[in-house]
Amino acid sequence: MAMSTMYPKYSTKMENDTVIMEQRLLKKVSHLVLNTTKCTGCGICSEVCPKEAIVLGLVGAVRRGAVKDEAAISVDPAKCSYCGVCTILCPFDALEVRVDGEPSLPIKEQEGFPEYDFTAEIDENKCVRCTTCSEACPRDAIVRDIPVYEGEVADGAKRQTALDAETTLVVDKEKCNVCGICASLCPALKIKRIPFTAEKVGSAGEVVWDKSLCDACQVCATACPEHAIAVERVVKEGSKLAGKVTIDKETCVTCSWCEKVCPEEAVTIKKFFDGEIVFNADKCPGGCSTCVDICPCNAIYLPSPVPALQLKKDSIEPTIAVNADLCILCGACVNACPSEDVITIRRSGIHVKGPETDLFKSIAAKLCIPRSSKIREDTFGQVELKPLE
Amino acid sequence: MTEYIIKNGCVVDPTQNINAQKMDICIKDGKFVDKVSSAAKVIDASGKLVMAAGVDIHSHVAGPKVDMGRLFRPEDKLFRSPMRGKNTRMEMGFSVPSTTKTGYDYARLGFAFAMEAAMPPLEAPHVHEEIRDTPIIDEGAMPVLANNWFLLEYFKNGEIENAGAYASWILNATRGFGLKCVNPGGTEAWGWGLNCITIHDKVPYFDITPAEIVTGLMATNEYLRLPHSVHVHANNLGNPGNYETTLDTLKLVEGFSPNNDFGREQVMHHTHIQFHCYGGDSFKSDSFESKSKEVMDYVNSQKKLTVDVGQVTLDETTTMTADGPFEYHLTHMNHLKWSNVDVELETAAGIVPFVYDPKTFIAGAQWAIGLEIALFAKDKDRCYITTDHPNAGPFWRYPRIYKWLLSAKARNDVIENQLKYGNKVIDRTYIGELADKELTLYELAQMTRAGVAKALGLKDMYGSLKTGHAANVAVYDIDPENLPSDPEQYEKAFGSSFAFFKDGILAVENHDIVNYSMPKKTVWVNSIVPENKQVERDIRDKFLHSYTVQLDNYAVFDEHVHNPYAIKVDITQ
Numbered sequence: 023m024a025m026s027t028m029y030p031k032y033s034t035k036m037e038n039d040t041v042i043m044e045q046r047l048l049k050k051v052s053h054l055v056l057n058t059t060k061c062t063g064c065g066i067c068s069e070v071c072p073k074e075a076i077v078l079g080l081v082g083a084v085r086r087g088a089v090k091d092e093a094a095i096s097v098d099p100a101k102c103s104y105c106g107v108c109t110i111l112c113p114f115d116a117l118e119v120r121v122d123g124e125p126s127l128p129i130k131e132q133e134g135f136p137e138y139d140f141t142a143e144i145d146e147n148k149c150v151r152c153t154t155c156s157e158a159c160p161r162d163a164i165v166r167d168i169p170v171y172e173g174e175v176a177d178g179a180k181r182q183t184a185l186d187a188e189t190t191l192v193v194d195k196e197k198c199n200v201c202g203i204c205a206s207l208c209p210a211l212k213i214k215r216i217p218f219t220a221e222k223v224g225s226a227g228e229v230v231w232d233k234s235l236c237d238a239c240q241v242c243a244t245a246c247p248e249h250a251i252a253v254e255r256v257v258k259e260g261s262k263l264a265g266k267v268t269i270d271k272e273t274c275v276t277c278s279w280c281e282k283v284c285p286e287e288a289v290t291i292k293k294f295f296d297g298e299i300v301f302n303a304d305k306c307p308g309g310c311s312t313c314v315d316i317c318p319c320n321a322i323y324l325p326s327p328v329p330a331l332q333l334k335k336d337s338i339e340p341t342i343a344v345n346a347d348l349c350i351l352c353g354a355c356v357n358a359c360p361s362e363d364v365i366t367i368r369r370s371g372i373h374v375k376g377p378e379t380d381l382f383k384s385i386a387a388k389l390c391i392p393r394s395s396k397i398r399e400d401t402f403g404q405v406e407l408k409p410l411e
Numbered sequence: 412m413t414e415y416i417i418k419n420g421c422v423v424d425p426t427q428n429i430n431a432q433k434m435d436i437c438i439k440d441g442k443f444v445d446k447v448s449s450a451a452k453v454i455d456a457s458g459k460l461v462m463a464a465g466v467d468i469h470s471h472v473a474g475p476k477v478d479m480g481r482l483f484r485p486e487d488k489l490f491r492s493p494m495r496g497k498n499t500r501m502e503m504g505f506s507v508p509s510t511t512k513t514g515y516d517y518a519r520l521g522f523a524f525a526m527e528a529a530m531p532p533l534e535a536p537h538v539h540e541e542i543r544d545t546p547i548i549d550e551g552a553m554p555v556l557a558n559n560w561f562l563l564e565y566f567k568n569g570e571i572e573n574a575g576a577y578a579s580w581i582l583n584a585t586r587g588f589g590l591k592c593v594n595p596g597g598t599e600a601w602g603w604g605l606n607c608i609t610i611h612d613k614v615p616y617f618d619i620t621p622a623e624i625v626t627g628l629m630a631t632n633e634y635l636r637l638p639h640s641v642h643v644h645a646n647n648l649g650n651p652g653n654y655e656t657t658l659d660t661l662k663l664v665e666g667f668s669p670n671n672d673f674g675r676e677q678v679m680h681h682t683h684i685q686f687h688c689y690g691g692d693s694f695k696s697d698s699f700e701s702k703s704k705e706v707m708d709y710v711n712s713q714k715k716l717t718v719d720v721g722q723v724t725l726d727e728t729t730t731m732t733a734d735g736p737f738e739y740h741l742t743h744m745n746h747l748k749w750s751n752v753d754v755e756l757e758t759a760a761g762i763v764p765f766v767y768d769p770k771t772f773i774a775g776a777q778w779a780i781g782l783e784i785a786l787f788a789k790d791k792d793r794c795y796i797t798t799d800h801p802n803a804g805p806f807w808r809y810p811r812i813y814k815w816l817l818s819a820k821a822r823n824d825v826i827e828n829q830l831k832y833g834n835k836v837i838d839r840t841y842i843g844e845l846a847d848k849e850l851t852l853y854e855l856a857q858m859t860r861a862g863v864a865k866a867l868g869l870k871d872m873y874g875s876l877k878t879g880h881a882a883n884v885a886v887y888d889i890d891p892e893n894l895p896s897d898p899e900q901y902e903k904a905f906g907s908s909f910a911f912f913k914d915g916i917l918a919v920e921n922h923d924i925v926n927y928s929m930p931k932k933t934v935w936v937n938s939i940v941p942e943n944k945q946v947e948r949d950i951r952d953k954f955l956h957s958y959t960v961q962l963d964n965y966a967v968f969d970e971h972v973h974n975p976y977a978i979k980v981d982i983t984q
């Protein structure tokens with residue numbers, strides 16, 4: 023008797039950056055682990071959960087750090103079936119199901135379930151290893167496997183090693199009077215002097231050049247009072263920095279910032295959601311900017327004021343705007359927005375690979391319900407959206 | 412009650428065509444009467460000039476910008492404040508006198524009324540508190556409206572009835588007298604650090620031009636049938652070559668006619684026009700030139716215009732105007748301290764000390780231009796003597812200006828002995844051409860009394876000695892039948908009236924202030940218009956969204972206005 027009241031046992035606990043939901047059976051223990059640093063409050067998990075075990079809370083406040091010890095979502099450990107649909111469909115890799123301590127996706131193993139299909143590639147031939155995409159990426163998904171040079175850190179790789187080039191330095195021995203100026207200027211040059219002796223007073227010796235330290239900077243050639251040094255560098259056709267820049271597909275959310283900023287057009291991104299996002303700025307009260315702060319893709323912005331000289335009645339900047347090209351239709355902004363009808367999201371398609379089971383189809387239909395936020399919700403403390411159409 | 416008889420004075424009163432006629436002036440119970448009893452107190456005015464009390468159409472005497480001038484110029488008081496007198500309170504300040512000094516000095520000059528030229532509507536209580544503390548003289552104050560957000564919007568949409576309803580509400584809320592226009596559009600542009608230089612420069616956001624604002628204000632003014640006309644300080648003040656902007660602005664009157672029951676004939680009063688009559692393209696003496704003739708030719712031909720001079724008095728003074736960008740420009744020219752205030756939704760102001768140094772060419776030229784305007788004016792009923800106090804000089808220098816105008820000798824003396832570049836000034840201005848022109852006392856009375864009162868729509872209250880009018884009268888130590896040979900006598904006599912009555916009360920007797928506690932008035936216009944729901948809604952909306960004060964606290968409270976005297980203008984009748 024006692025046994026039946028004790029099992030299954032459910033609990034939730036928060037440890038640093040994780041929230042762990044637990045179902046303990048007599049022999050088996052299942053966990054759903056939420057990484058709060060990765061969770062953006064997009065709410066896809068709550069929409070896709072077959073058991074309706076996940077609800078959204080104070081998305082804006084949590085994501086802005088105004089509320090501590092709370093996550094953007096909360097999962098009822100008793101309702102959860104530890105199936106892993108949320109894990110598969112979380113675009114931010116914030117959820118994980120573990121069975122007996124091991125990562126496990128029972129739904130994939132047992133029934134089959136598709137996963138997102140998207141493209142995030144950098145054409146190595148076009149990529150020149152510049153720094154643009156890695157700085158622009160809002161998710162730190164760019165893996166820049168390039169040597170660190172001295173321009174970035176003082177003890178980085180020498181800059182002369184960055185180019186694939188052939189450098190030559192020729193000293194005209196006839197002209198060189200072994201004055202020592204070149205060596206005093208440059209670490210790549212040394213003077214091998216024949217020791218001074220009273221027997222034969224004079225300056226003699228030779229200049230020794232360390233190719234690996236030479237920048238071909240020409241300072242020695244210019245400074246040489248006898249014009250005895252000639253430096254030449256021939257850079258190999260198509261030379262570029264060593265290494266490779268790639269996109270970490272686990273982290274990438276297909277916002278396409280990298281694609282838009284790449285100066286070489288080397289990136290191809292194909293998103294996992296089709297659809298549209300529309301901002302109706304007239305309804306935004308201004309002075310909020312929650313959506314801007316929480317957008318995982320930095321796609322939302324406060325338009326810059328028009329300079330006074332160009333200012334006209336109809337040229338006042340809108341209160342809020344989105345660059346739809348950068349939006350992944352995750353829905354975090356709709357969840358966080360305290361107004362009604364400012365932001366509308368309409369997903370029209372989900373790109374997946376793997377078996378499109380009935381379960382998946384019903385989930386996809388839910389994800390495609392157009393939505394906006396609402397001011398007055400029925401249940402206190404939990405996000406409720408306004409389905410449209 | 413009290414009766415007075417001013418005996419044997421030589422009377423000059425243009426309102427009755429009286430030009431230097433020996434006659435008695437009788438006062439009873441505050442009014443001019445035909446006869447008084449033998450019990451009347453006698454003021455012996457034989458050998459003296461008797462004129463209606465003076466009326467000042469434009470003077471910065473009360474309010475936030477004047478006070479800022481007083482505050483940030485303590486040196487203006489140093490060694491320049493007379494000791495407290497027998498009957499008077501402390502008097503402080505040279506160019507920006509304290510309220511008490513302001514009232515006493517006007518009384519000494521024989522003035523009964525001064526119009527505060529620029530009242531920011533939001534700051535109206537400040538203006539009224541200072542009016543209360545200014546003794547003897549009656550005052551009015553004009554709310555500044557040419558950069559007001561409501562009006563810019565109504566004018567843009569061509570909604571004159573709405574503009575009228577709003578302006579009427581403002582007059583009532585601020586206990587204001589008339590519609591003042593300062594650098595139309597430019598002061599609003601200054602909110603963004605910009606300006607409107609010509610009458611066609613658009614105001615940022617509001618997308619309206621100064622020309623549209625000025626015509627909008629004139630249409631509104633005549634729609635409301637106000638006693639005074641629109642009172643304009645045009646764009647581009649103080650810049651070489653600005654006379655073209657001035658002419659463009661003046662010509663805007665052409666589509667309008669006066670509409671009022673006060674005998675006012677103009678539709679625009681252009682103030683301190685001296686600052687708006689400049690030619691050339693720099694302040695250098697080989698470029699800068701007077702264009703007073705060109706401007707006054709138009710003024711003379713256009714009955715619908717009145718002007719005042721803004722005469723430079725060659726003093727160290729303080730400039731203060733609602734023309735924010737101009738003051739900023741000025742501080743960059745003279746590198747003296749600058750103060751600026753931008754008033755939400757309404758206007759702005761700037762303050763900079765300025766020395767009109769007779770050793771500079773430009774001060775000399777400005778001095779000449781002012782006098783030219785007064786001398787060129789054909790119809791002296793339409794041109795008034797002011798200094799835009801204290802911008803071109805303090806108002807108590809009026810007697811010195813009268814001297815320059817009444818005596819060619821006095822002018823010559825300045826050119827020869829005071830101005831360093833007298834010859835250059837003669838070269839670049841018209842003052843030489845006018846070398847033997849002199850005003851008469853009759854003309855002076857038109858330019859300081861009769862004409863002014865008419866332009867303000869106050870001809871039944873001030874500027875006349877007619878029987879039945881309020882007894883505001885001044886007696887000066889000048890004998891019109893035997894004019895002084897020494898022009899200094901003019902300055903002395905007009906600067907210290909022998910006797911001065913304000914509303915029948917003897918305020919100055921034998922050159923001394925003897926009474927300053929008479930009930931001075933605050934004259935304002937109570938404008939009544941048809942109910943206007945749209946404007947009521949707009950006002951509520953703007954106060955809710957844009958003002959930092961509440962609508963309920965905006966209007967001046969009744970108890971905040973000192974002896975209000977309302978001129979009722981009801982256009983619903």
Ligand code: SF4
Binds near residue numbers: 306308359361365
């Ligand atoms: S759109 Fe919504 S979340 Fe974004 S700033 Fe406006 S009210 Fe705030």
